[in-house]
Amino acid sequence: MFEAVLIAGFGGQGVLSTGQLLAHAGMTEGMNVSWIPSYGPEMRGGTANCGVTISTRPISSPLVSEPTVLIAMNRPSLEKFENSVVAGGIIFVNSSLTGIRAGRGDVRAFYVPANEMAEELGSVKVANNIILGAMIELTGVVSPGAVEKSLKEVLPPHHHKMIPLNLKALDAGAGLVRNRGALSAGGGLNWPDRGAVSQRNGVGI
Amino acid sequence: MFEAVLIAGFGGQGVLSTGQLLAHAGMTEGMNVSWIPSYGPEMRGGTANCGVTISTRPISSPLVSEPTVLIAMNRPSLEKFENSVVAGGIIFVNSSLTGIRAGRGDVRAFYVPANEMAEELGSVKVANNIILGAMIELTGVVSPGAVEKSLKEVLPPHHHKMIPLNLKALDAGAGLVRNRGALSAGGGLNWPDRGAVSQRNGVGI
Amino acid sequence: MKDMPFHYCPGCTHGIVHRLVAEAIDELDIFGRSVAVGPVGCSVFCYDYFDCDAYQAAHGRAPAVATGVKRVLPDRVVFTYQGDGDLAAIGTGEIVHAAARGENFTVIFVNNAIYAMTGGQMAPTTLLGQVTTTTPYGRSREINGCPVKMSEMLSALDGTAYVARVSAHSPANVAKAKKAVKKAFEIQMRGLGFTMVEVLSTCPTNWGLSPLKALQWLEENMIPHYPLGEYKNPAEVV
Amino acid sequence: MKDMPFHYCPGCTHGIVHRLVAEAIDELDIFGRSVAVGPVGCSVFCYDYFDCDAYQAAHGRAPAVATGVKRVLPDRVVFTYQGDGDLAAIGTGEIVHAAARGENFTVIFVNNAIYAMTGGQMAPTTLLGQVTTTTPYGRSREINGCPVKMSEMLSALDGTAYVARVSAHSPANVAKAKKAVKKAFEIQMRGLGFTMVEVLSTCPTNWGLSPLKALQWLEENMIPHYPLGEYKNPAEVV
Amino acid sequence: MPRLTFREERCKGCGLCRHFCPKGVIEMAGHINGMGFHPATAADMEKCAGCATCASMCPDLAIEVEKEEKRIG
Amino acid sequence: MPRLTFREERCKGCGLCRHFCPKGVIEMAGHINGMGFHPATAADMEKCAGCATCASMCPDLAIEVEKEEKRIG
Amino acid sequence: MAKVLMKGNEAIGEGAVRAGCRYFFGYPITPQNELPHYLAKRLPEVGGLYLQAESEVASINMVFGASGAGARVMTSSSGPGISLMQEGISYLAGANLPCVIVNMVRGGPGLGNIAPAQSDYFQATKGGGHGDYRLLVLAPSSVQEIIDLTKDAFDLSDKYRNPVMLLADGLLGQMMEPVELGEEEPATPPEKPWAATGRMGRDKKNLISSLHIVPEKCEAHNLEMGRKYAAISASEQRWEDYRTEDAELVLVAYGTTARICKAVVDMFRGRGRPVGLLRPITLWPFPGGRISALADAAKYFLAVEMSMGQMVEDVRLAVNGKRPVYFYGRTGGMIPLAGDVYREAEKILAGGEDEQ
Amino acid sequence: MAKVLMKGNEAIGEGAVRAGCRYFFGYPITPQNELPHYLAKRLPEVGGLYLQAESEVASINMVFGASGAGARVMTSSSGPGISLMQEGISYLAGANLPCVIVNMVRGGPGLGNIAPAQSDYFQATKGGGHGDYRLLVLAPSSVQEIIDLTKDAFDLSDKYRNPVMLLADGLLGQMMEPVELGEEEPATPPEKPWAATGRMGRDKKNLISSLHIVPEKCEAHNLEMGRKYAAISASEQRWEDYRTEDAELVLVAYGTTARICKAVVDMFRGRGRPVGLLRPITLWPFPGGRISALADAAKYFLAVEMSMGQMVEDVRLAVNGKRPVYFYGRTGGMIPLAGDVYREAEKILAGGEDEQ
Ligand SMILES: Cc1ncc(C[n+]2csc(CCOP(=O)(O)OP(=O)(O)O)c2C)c(N)n1
Ligand SMILES: Cc1ncc(C[n+]2csc(CCOP(=O)(O)OP(=O)(O)O)c2C)c(N)n1
Ligand code: SF4
Ligand code: SF4
Ligand code: SF4
Ligand code: SF4
């Protein structure tokens, strides 16, 4: 098993901690893992991304230059990284903040209106976990149980009260996958207009 | 012609400027010259020395590690440098501040009670020029005229009033040599007791 | 000011201070002969916004760079723009001696009580008790000493012509800040010596506060320790 | 004090200051737990004379070195001995921040208005008009600014406990200097914070004056610019 | 009536303008701009006094106020 | 009578002791010491008050004054 | 024991605490900030001190004082800050003081950027400061190795009374990997009878100094240091051989680039082609002996660095003309990709590349 | 024209003034003080400015500002001070700024002493600061050459927009020799349209910066610098061949040691023995091409330095295993004597010496 996951978005969207959660879950399941951020000065507004490698064999290079999975939390991320995905790879797109579709035909792309779904759940902050839930449900790279266990370790104690909400988000993402059944590459999924939150349940992944 | 002259004494005895005067005179006469100090922090009390090389051929190394002439203005200088003098070389000793004699048999040594002579002339500061005068008279490495010319260049203008005194000192030194006639190596010269200024004319060089 | 969006976080008062400087340059009509010397800190890209000729100085060394510039070009209007880490920590020697020499340039000193760019570490200006990434238990007087008051300290030097501390936490204070910045430039233009305007500023991101709460925190916590006012005026001006 | 002759020039008051420090250590009976941190300057060999454990710090960095020592060994009595070039020029950042942190050691600051060891160049403390090897036309306010008053400047910091300026130019002043040095050590021993004694001192060699004339020059020229007195006392002591 | 222009693409939704506007003119928009923020907008332009307080507190040069000739930002 | 000891080998002939001695006890010797200086010496020990002023101004720890138990330098 | 997921920077901090380091003096700079953040929390827990200095110059001189007083002490920075420390580092080396200095290298020169780089190799290994001195330079390439080498850094530093530099790049500092921390054993730093701690009745005074005003003594001191360096060179060279047994082409790379080169070696080996990697773990002393030995059998060498070519000089000195030595590098914060290194290596194997 | 007797340090000052340098920022340190003393007097005479900075860190950053403003500008120091300048030097190189930096090398490491040395060679030539940059390094060996190279230093610096270091030792700085100053010609520094002087109506703004936050751009900048360095390497290597025609043994030495080695060569030649001297004048770019060419005929090389062995690495890189390269050095302020070098050379000629 080998997955190289690239998670990218605006600074502040929590892409780094989502990656850490994923890496930690991999470690919990006894895999070799590495997590590596693109880091920048403190100022907000730029893009942030991190690469997580999860593998049954020792990891030689921790760099994720050719991801097997891309999670694009906003439009610039999709534009910047779409082409780096390996042929046959998977792209998850946060359709709430993207407004465009992936152009490649040799990868599978899924569109999740994560911001709207998250706001519905009660906090836009869990948008990333909605997509993460979908991703692990689809790829099986780690088990939901491992993620749940890791949440406790990764979140600082004073944030443990957020765990139920995070689990809900993960489950909502997984639900999208479970409910869609067979997924077709390029997924003939439509995506909502900006702000058209009411459509979100109709689209899913 | 090649002379490598080492002039050594207490800091403050003017050994560095005496060396500069000699080097300048050599330059004035169209020779290749170099002057090189042992330099130290500003504090007084240590020993200072400089090496002057005067040569008809280009000077490869300006270091004076094996002087042909040593001028020892005090006792530590004689002790430190006596052995470095080349066989057949010459040592001038300021007997006013030395109290010991050179021990080597393969060099010629001359003892000049320079401090006492200088005080007699009016200033202890010209002690070095007394020995310099003796040295150039004996070796002929530069002409007295060149030294006189150089004095004007080397002394800052506000010290030009000191030139006559310096010339007198040079001449007094030269006089020692002239008056002694043939000089024997190791010069059977006696030297004065400390402070026994009255004896000085009897000793000369 | 070049028309490009600032890279600062939402509500960061660096942007306000930038505008004040730009307005002073415009109002004094000195754009063509202005030279900016930028720091290392969140405002490291300030040269992108000030459209005049500019230098990106090493961390803390803007006053030395500005000295070099101004000594070569004495008729230009030179200013540095520096954070509190830049000016009050690593750059202490340079600012003290530029002030002592009475270097004839203007320093815009943005004090936000923190090293913002590097992730919210304690600065010499961090308040007692303030939690930062390097004072997780709060700044303690025993370990780190008291916050350093640069305006007071530099005013004690004979070389300083004009030193003022202003704040960006409310419209009225921004208006005063604007006057101080302009005055500093004017004094420089008259060749009267070293001028510095310290602007108390916010860092919502590293303080962990909303932009608005940050302004309040500034008012309630910083101003008592860093009193506002003009600390020094040149004899020629008083 | 080790019994070896000082390397200082005739009449140099560094020797007097050395003796005062040694006497304070003796009288307080703290020799065994004293640690000296020496500078780069004419007193670079001071570790040879103080017979306690010692450090030879980089030029200007004695306060940083002393910080390292004292933080590891808080029950020792640590002092730095620094010249005006060392402390007021290259070491500005280190002295300001040691003072600001309230580091609990003592600084003996020997101000002779010149860089002596390197041959008499201008120091930040050199007086206006004073001729040095790098101000051959006399120090000018326009080019070099005004002489820096460290005791005044450091007193403005909250971290300083005791700051005094004394002089070595006459027996009465030497007696006062001795009291100040001893008091500084005592305050350190009580853990009250940063203590500094600035001693106005002569450099006959680089001033180009006889030892006696140098004392007079100090009295007539330095003291008017550098007023003597205690600039700061800890609350606990006043 | 004074003219108030929001340069939406520069706005970071910090809300300082809204807070300091003495007339309650400004609100945050429901939509998100290119940088991902809810931009400020004039909800009730009628009330605007043209005092430019909003512009003076805007850290992002996102507001232009024109009142007669006066122009800030 | 107080005892005054000059450590001649440390003396640099600066003359400060002579200048500050309130009783005119001290003179510079005619001879030169190992470092090349004319050392200070007690010319008229009778007059010495044992005040130790000389020692307090000596930069070279070259003077010891003993007066009863007191000892400086 | 359970594994922990840790950032490289934090791993240095934990490694240091476990090595008995109780004093850290530093000044913030990206990309090493997680280290001071970690220690600011962690050191007080174990009775230690995290002190933020006013500058890197002050930091390194505080280290001088603390080390002289006998403590295990560390500082950390990156490019610009390390440059500011050069005088202090030279003083530490000259005074025979142990300490650990971390350089999380970023893109240069000047302010450059904060992305990972290896362009401070010369500065670290040849002496960025003045005078004849050397630092021991350790180059980890995984978070686990960071923990292990941090401990070794303190031990080596005390053993030889010499500063040790831990040289990594921003990527290693920021990266997270699972690490095995092991049992926390009490560190046992050696006695330091030379430390200047106040005499406290000791017969002779201790002096911490790098001053030797008499040239003869200064030379003797340098020769003494030279003997120490020769001993270190003889016994402390460390490296990892990765599939070099029969390699025709030997890649030489350290730190992050070594990770990438391992992937390249695996790609070649997967295709049955004899390519290996020599990974220097000590950059000084450089494992020149091992490289020289490899040069007897291998045909080509390729140094891969995140720089314009610095370590390659040491590879050339070791190979000493026996075989061609090629160089491939990215710089300014760019990281070589395995594919690019692979292509470069293929060109060499095909014999079509000029040595440069 | 009449000759003048001048100290090396003063000669730098006069050379600088004649090269059109009007700004000097510096901080005192032995053994270069005669240079600031000279300029403090001389610069005001020609309308220039001598400004004493509060430290070497401030000096080099003042140089940054003055150079950015278009001036010919210089600073000077020795060992410890030069170490403190390393961050600033890296910034200057990164911002493509011309300037001349003098290092009158003294004994190290640490405070060391003030006697002459050559132990800052690595620092000067490999980059004591962080990042991939180079300084041009010129090494005069007589007072006359100091005058000439000082002028060249400014020209090269402006030509390549790169800092140039004049590397000498305390002995050269303190020594006096007669020099021919020549006519004082007005210097003609090139136009500097890139200087940040205030726009004064200029269309585009000028920015002096070493910041390239985006790694791709930082790499491009480094590659651009790399091309510049390649051009310098190709056209600016300078050396003196002294009786190398038929030399079996080639001594390699610069500065003061080259003077001594000339005496050694003369001693050998006087006895009819084929010994020569290759004197690098540029230490970077190092005249490796010339040495490599000599290695075709010569049998042995002996590098002589006042250090523990630094330049010898560059000699080895140039010789690249073709011939044995020996080293003889004194350090810590000690100066090799001609007689000692002679004996060392004789051992090599007799074949009894191991390469080390
Ligand atoms: C020599 C050096 N040391 C450290 C840094 C890292 N650094 C960059 S910005 C900064 C602090 C900035 O704080 P401040 O000056 O207060 O500016 P702010 O970001 O708060 O506006 C530091 C420490 C650096 N770039 N160079
Ligand atoms: C980094 C560095 N810069 C410069 C020097 C040279 N230096 C030695 S002592 C000194 C100045 C000493 O002046 P001060 O501190 O006033 O002491 P004084 O000799 O007057 O007692 C200088 C500049 C040095 N050793 N190290
Ligand atoms: S980190 Fe703080 S100072 Fe920096 S841009 Fe953000 S709010 Fe402003
Ligand atoms: S140079 Fe001046 S300070 Fe130094 S020892 Fe001599 S008199 Fe004292
Ligand atoms: S101009 Fe004044 S009234 Fe109008 S929106 Fe702005 S702050 Fe409100
Ligand atoms: S103050 Fe400016 S940036 Fe903030 S919300 Fe208002 S318009 Fe937007």
Ligand code: SF4
């Ligand atoms: S003790 Fe007093 S009276 Fe006696 S010699 Fe000394 S100064 Fe004069």
Ligand code: SF4
């Ligand atoms: S004061 Fe001391 S050194 Fe000076 S003359 Fe008197 S005894 Fe000698």
Ligand SMILES: [Mg+2]
């Ligand atoms: Mg700040």
Ligand SMILES: [Mg+2]
């Ligand atoms: Mg001084």
